[in-house]
Amino acid sequence: MVSRVRYRPFEDGDLDAVASILRPEWHTRSEIEEYNHLEAEMDLAYCLSTSTFSQVALIDGVPQGIVLARVEGERAADADRWLKLEAQLFERLRELDESAAEWMRSYTRSSLRVNNGLLEQSGVDRGAEIVLLAVGRGARHLGIGSVLIDAAASYCADRSAQSLYLFTDTSCSWQFYEHHGLKRVAAHRCNREERRVLAREMYLYHLDLSA
Numbered sequence: 001m002v003s004r005v006r007y008r009p010f011e012d013g014d015l016d017a018v019a020s021i022l023r024p025e026w027h028t029r030s031e032i033e034e035y036n037h038l039e040a041e042m043d044l045a046y047c048l049s050t051s052t053f054s055q056v057a058l059i060d061g062v063p064q065g066i067v068l069a070r071v072e073g074e075r076a077a078d079a080d081r082w083l084k085l086e087a088q089l090f091e092r093l094r095e096l097d098e099s100a101a102e103w104m105r106s107y108t109r110s111s112l113r114v115n116n117g118l119l120e121q122s123g124v125d126r127g128a129e130i131v132l133l134a135v136g137r138g139a140r141h142l143g144i145g146s147v148l149i150d151a152a153a154s155y156c157a158d159r160s161a162q163s164l165y166l167f168t169d170t171s172c173s174w175q176f177y178e179h180h181g182l183k184r185v186a187a188h189r190c191n192r193e194e195r196r197v198l199a200r201e202m203y204l205y206h207l208d209l210s211a
Contacts, residue, residue, distance in 0.1 A: 005144065007151070010054035010066065017063040018056070019044055021136045026171075030100040035093060039104060042089035047132045049082035053155045057135070057144045064139035067148035068132040071159045107197040114188050115167045118204040122186040127161035128209075149180055157209045165206045169199035182207045 010018070019040035027040040048054070052074045057065035076082070093101040119126065130152050135145045156164045166182070168174045178184070182205040190198045 004060060005064075005142065006058050007055055007147065008058070010048065010056050010068075014056055014063045014066075015041060015044065018066050018134075021064070021066070021134050024137065025134065029103060030097045032097050032100075035096040035100060038089055038093055038096070039100070042086050042093065042104075044132075045082045045086040045089060049076055049079045049086065051076055051131050053152060055148055055151045057139070057148060059139055065135040065144045065148055066132060067130065067152045069128060069130050069152040069156060069164070071128045071156055071161055072126050074159070103197060110194060110197050111167075111202070114190070114194070114198065114202050115204070118167065118186040118188055118202065119165075121188075122165075122204050122206070124165055124185055124204070124206045125163045126165070128156035128159070128164040130164060130166040133166070145176060146180065149177075153207065153209065162210045163206060163208050165204060167202065167204055169202040171199040174203055174205070177205045180207075 019037055022043060023036050023040040027036045027043065030036050030039070047068050051068035051070045053067075053069040053071075055067050056063050070076070090101065090105075093104070130149065133145065133149060133152075135148070153164060165185075166177065168177065174184075184203050185206045186204040188202045190200060190202065
């Protein structure tokens with residue numbers, strides 16, 4: 001039987017399933033699995049709070065991929081609700097595993113500092129950003145990631161953005177972005193102290209939407 005893939009915007013009921021996609025990729029630090037899953041939910045809540053566009057890929061009705069994007073100057077309709085959930089989840093994380101929660105706080109602060117530096121270094125137009133792109137391990141090589149990134153780019157172009165950018169690092173498949181026409185415009189090699197929480201190298205990729 002051939003599985004059916006369809007796409008739609010993110011719905012609240014997707015939170016648990018999408019967090020399950022993110023968890024094995026980026027949220028594995030704690031020995032407490034409940035902590036890891038809630039950390040993935042917190043990460044997703046933050047991304048949703050900044051995003052004005054979402055698209056979820058479902059295979060046989062189950063979320064297997066997601067893309068989130070935002071256009072500069074626009075605000076997510078439910079930003080306050082997602083930020084409130086993020087804060088609530090962080091307090092729960094501290095109760096479950098305080099050392100892992102503090103590591104996550106350090107990671108967030110360090111990545112924000114480095115990413116802002118990459119933007120300044122590159123001088124790229126900040127018209128739009130792909131905030132998150134993830135596809136479940138069992139759903140890769142089906143073209144889902146390509147559909148999702150194209151959907152985000154089309155949305156940004158339709159909102160008159162001249163370009164879009166995204167952040168990634170050596171822990172991710174950055175070659176995928178180059179295959180889809182994005183160009184690396186800035187890079188940061190992390191020092192020994194930064195590598196306590198960050199990947200070896202961090203990158204900024206850019207796509208011209210004006211052509």
